[in-house]
Amino acid sequence: MADYREMWSLLDMDLEKHDELCAVLPEFYGEIYMDQKNRPEGMNYFNMVVSEIHGLRVKELNDGKKDGKKVVGTFCVFVPDEIITAAGAVSVGLCAGSDFWHPDGEKIVPKNTCPLVKAAVGAYFGKTCPYFQSCNLIVGETTCDAKKKAWEIFSKEIDTHVMELPQMKREKNERHWEEEVALFKEKIEEVTGHTITEEELYERIKLHNEKRSVLKRLYDFRKVDNPPISGKDVLLITQIAFYDDPKRFIEMTNKLCDELEERVKENSGVYEKDAPRLLITGTPMAIPNWKMHHIIETSNAAVVAEETCTGTKYFKNLVSEEEKDMEGMIKNLASRYMKTNCAVFTPNKNRIDDIINMYKEYKADGVIYYSLPFCTCYAAEYMSVKEALEKEGIPVIMIETGYGLEDAGQIKTRLEAFLEMLDK
Amino acid sequence: MADYREMWSLLDMDLEKHDELCAVLPEFYGEIYMDQKNRPEGMNYFNMVVSEIHGLRVKELNDGKKDGKKVVGTFCVFVPDEIITAAGAVSVGLCAGSDFWHPDGEKIVPKNTCPLVKAAVGAYFGKTCPYFQSCNLIVGETTCDAKKKAWEIFSKEIDTHVMELPQMKREKNERHWEEEVALFKEKIEEVTGHTITEEELYERIKLHNEKRSVLKRLYDFRKVDNPPISGKDVLLITQIAFYDDPKRFIEMTNKLCDELEERVKENSGVYEKDAPRLLITGTPMAIPNWKMHHIIETSNAAVVAEETCTGTKYFKNLVSEEEKDMEGMIKNLASRYMKTNCAVFTPNKNRIDDIINMYKEYKADGVIYYSLPFCTCYAAEYMSVKEALEKEGIPVIMIETGYGLEDAGQIKTRLEAFLEMLDK
Numbered sequence: 001m002a003d004y005r006e007m008w009s010l011l012d013m014d015l016e017k018h019d020e021l022c023a024v025l026p027e028f029y030g031e032i033y034m035d036q037k038n039r040p041e042g043m044n045y046f047n048m049v050v051s052e053i054h055g056l057r058v059k060e061l062n063d064g065k066k067d068g069k070k071v072v073g074t075f076c077v078f079v080p081d082e083i084i085t086a087a088g089a090v091s092v093g094l095c096a097g098s099d100f101w102h103p104d105g106e107k108i109v110p111k112n113t114c115p116l117v118k119a120a121v122g123a124y125f126g127k128t129c130p131y132f133q134s135c136n137l138i139v140g141e142t143t144c145d146a147k148k149k150a151w152e153i154f155s156k157e158i159d160t161h162v163m164e165l166p167q168m169k170r171e172k173n174e175r176h177w178e179e180e181v182a183l184f185k186e187k188i189e190e191v192t193g194h195t196i197t198e199e200e201l202y203e204r205i206k207l208h209n210e211k212r213s214v215l216k217r218l219y220d221f222r223k224v225d226n227p228p229i230s231g232k233d234v235l236l237i238t239q240i241a242f243y244d245d246p247k248r249f250i251e252m253t254n255k256l257c258d259e260l261e262e263r264v265k266e267n268s269g270v271y272e273k274d275a276p277r278l279l280i281t282g283t284p285m286a287i288p289n290w291k292m293h294h295i296i297e298t299s300n301a302a303v304v305a306e307e308t309c310t311g312t313k314y315f316k317n318l319v320s321e322e323e324k325d326m327e328g329m330i331k332n333l334a335s336r337y338m339k340t341n342c343a344v345f346t347p348n349k350n351r352i353d354d355i356i357n358m359y360k361e362y363k364a365d366g367v368i369y370y371s372l373p374f375c376t377c378y379a380a381e382y383m384s385v386k387e388a389l390e391k392e393g394i395p396v397i398m399i400e401t402g403y404g405l406e407d408a409g410q411i412k413t414r415l416e417a418f419l420e421m422l423d424k
Numbered sequence: 425m426a427d428y429r430e431m432w433s434l435l436d437m438d439l440e441k442h443d444e445l446c447a448v449l450p451e452f453y454g455e456i457y458m459d460q461k462n463r464p465e466g467m468n469y470f471n472m473v474v475s476e477i478h479g480l481r482v483k484e485l486n487d488g489k490k491d492g493k494k495v496v497g498t499f500c501v502f503v504p505d506e507i508i509t510a511a512g513a514v515s516v517g518l519c520a521g522s523d524f525w526h527p528d529g530e531k532i533v534p535k536n537t538c539p540l541v542k543a544a545v546g547a548y549f550g551k552t553c554p555y556f557q558s559c560n561l562i563v564g565e566t567t568c569d570a571k572k573k574a575w576e577i578f579s580k581e582i583d584t585h586v587m588e589l590p591q592m593k594r595e596k597n598e599r600h601w602e603e604e605v606a607l608f609k610e611k612i613e614e615v616t617g618h619t620i621t622e623e624e625l626y627e628r629i630k631l632h633n634e635k636r637s638v639l640k641r642l643y644d645f646r647k648v649d650n651p652p653i654s655g656k657d658v659l660l661i662t663q664i665a666f667y668d669d670p671k672r673f674i675e676m677t678n679k680l681c682d683e684l685e686e687r688v689k690e691n692s693g694v695y696e697k698d699a700p701r702l703l704i705t706g707t708p709m710a711i712p713n714w715k716m717h718h719i720i721e722t723s724n725a726a727v728v729a730e731e732t733c734t735g736t737k738y739f740k741n742l743v744s745e746e747e748k749d750m751e752g753m754i755k756n757l758a759s760r761y762m763k764t765n766c767a768v769f770t771p772n773k774n775r776i777d778d779i780i781n782m783y784k785e786y787k788a789d790g791v792i793y794y795s796l797p798f799c800t801c802y803a804a805e806y807m808s809v810k811e812a813l814e815k816e817g818i819p820v821i822m823i824e825t826g827y828g829l830e831d832a833g834q835i836k837t838r839l840e841a842f843l844e845m846l847d848k
Contacts, residue, residue: 162592376534
């Protein structure tokens with residue numbers, strides 16, 4: 001890896017503390033990722049991206065900034081990337097996936113805060129995330145309580161725009177969300193000093209739809225009998241989608257998919273024959289949170305899909321490309337994002353249908369209901385999901401776990417008991 | 425106490441389990457309330473209300489139901505009682521203040537749910553709250569995540585209407601809340617079969633303003649040097665305000681206030697001379713949650729005010745009585761309720777001003793930041809409140825505690841250290 005210390009220093013990072021993070025990540029990644037059998041060649045690109053996680057991409061962002069390109073940090077699949085990129089800015093998902101950041105986070109938010117939010121706060125205030133340090137603007141949303149209150153903390157230090165996501169999905173809420181998307185466009189125009197044209201926005205709607213389509217292409221390979229790629233690898237790719245350059249990401253993921261197509265023809269899979277197939281549903285897994293997948297896939301089981309924000313919620317539903325006028329496009333953008341069946345909505349019954357449909361589509365044998373601790377909305381929905389799945393005869397187990405590895409053994413034991421019970 | 429078992433049985437209550445609750449409450453109340461020195465005579469009415477807590481008032485509700493009067497259960501100071509009572513229905517705050525209900529609650533919601541919501545769910549599904557069992561309708565609101573998701577659970581069993589409280593307080597949010605108030609009126613009209621007239625609503629606006637004014641009158645007595653009534657008693661009265669008949673409540677509280685007026689003249693107070701005066705800010709205390717007040721007032725300190733939903737948030741700000749047309753009144757109602765500075769809003773800076781103003785008005789010596797566990801919004805605001813209070817030289821301590829008494833000794837120790845530190 002090139003030496004980025006000068007860049008990090010210019011970004012006002014805490015170099016010493018950041019070194020500690022840099023020191024552990026390669027080994028951590030190596031153990032989890034590099035030992036996988038029969039990995040596709042195309043994963044080399046994503047290996048490189050991880051090895052350069054706080055380097056190359058950050059350099060790209062900062063080179064862009066020298067040319068006046070703004071950097072916009074986001075946390076949530078409800079923030080329309082199309083608007084950010086249409087204004088010539090770059091959208092990056094922010095650091096939130098490691099307990100390395102928790103000690104710094106706990107200085108500012110209560111200990112009983114979800115690991116994701118606590119990590120993000122710690123990464124920012126501890127100055128150990130070069131993405132945060134590169135941002136001109138942070139975009140929040142009123143999804144869950146923890147995130148909603150976190151923006152207030154960020155806003156004391158950095159320009160922070162909050163989109164008010166409705167709590168329901170009635171007709172009037174759709175209109176409200178359209179207004180929020182329009183307000184977001186105004187804010188982005190103000191930050192970038194660039195008025196978005198209809199052509200620019202249309203172009204970006206097509207680009208991000210293409211990104212969604214390549215992810216769908218990738219996920220479809222997991223539906224086959226012996227998947228040619230591991231769940232762990234697909235999770236990584238989806239995590240990288242949040243901050244990689246969209247065009248390069250599309251190109252490299254398509255290349256990987258071409259390889260997977262060949263593999264399927266050759267029936268070259270990555271799992272043991274008859275490995276139980278699991279669908280994960282629940283809370284997002286920010287990079288480098290690979291814990292659940294790693295436990296599952298080192299227990300002779302396969303993760304075949306994720307009904308999460310770092311899974312299908314990220315790319316499901318395209319923005320309609322029918323309208324090319326500004327008002328129509330704003331409407332279409334709002335409509336696409338509102339289709340996301342997040343647990344912050346009340347009611348959120350469609351999520352149950354999503355889970356059941358995905359269980360069938362991906363030919364899963366069981367469902368892991370994954371929840372980060374203190375995620376009230378997802379934890380609360382478990383009861384209803386369980387009830388509905390049991391009615392369908394679908395086995396489900398709830399696993400609530402944070403980022404630390406202290407409970408990995410216990411989870412493995414519970415998981416193995418669950419796997420034995422499955423009808424395989 | 426009269427025998428209400430037949431009534432409870434008709435309400436389909438779990439009599440055996442409910443007996444356990446009835447068996448402990450009188451002693452619990454006696455220990456906390458009846459030993460207070462120099463209590464005002466006027467508290468006798470409220471003693472009676474508590475001794476009849478699941479009896480007399482429930483009988484009134486059910487006698488009313490025989491005459492077609494509907495009962496509407498609420499949980500939150502954002503639900504406009506004016507509309508409920510204008511339609512001839514009765515509004516009652518619901519059971520949520522005891523850990524007696526937690527075992528039943530934990531069968532349905534995650535353990536890590538705030539004690540208030542967990543108790544409410546347990547009280548309903550365990551069939552041990554006669555108020556719940558008397559309801560024709562439950563009214564929820566999208567305030568915090570835990571409550572928002574709880575309505576989905578209630579709605580499976582009972583008619584539940586959810587008001588979508590905005591997450592922000594911009595101009596457009598005010599308009600949105602007006603629409604929600606109007607939708608609520610429609611729902612109440614549907615449930616009661618009664619179309620609310622302008623006269624009826626105006627009448628009720630005046631009535632509930634009168635109720636607010638009498639509470640303000642009561643709280644004002646706490647501002648004097650040697651308050652003539654304990655914080656514990658005032659908390660009880662405010663808790664009772666949520667479910668007592670409004671007219672009788674106004675009458676009895678005014679009567680008590682007349683007595684307090686005399687006491688002030690005679691300089692007859694309830695505390696030791698120079699008892700440190702504490703302001704409590706934070707989460708609501710549903711009946712019979714008297715824990716924090718009891719610990720404070722048995723530590724030779726006085727609670728002189730509560731910046732909580734079971735404190736000033738309940739009665740602060742009157743509804744304007746200027747308009748008498750329906751549209752104008754809906755607007756005024758919405759406007760009054762939106763002034764409440766709840767931690768679910770982002771940002772919520774005005775709450776800090778409220779705390780500082782109350783600290784001065786009530787001549788407090790220190791602030792107790794009280795939070796129930798897993799109350800993300802209030803816990804998250806502590807940092808900003810602390811920062812602002814410290815800037816003003818106002819001592820503050822955070823106490824996070826649930827309903828159980830296992831940590832009472834530890835809290836007392838922390839509190840005593842805090843009291844010693846105060847400039848008294």
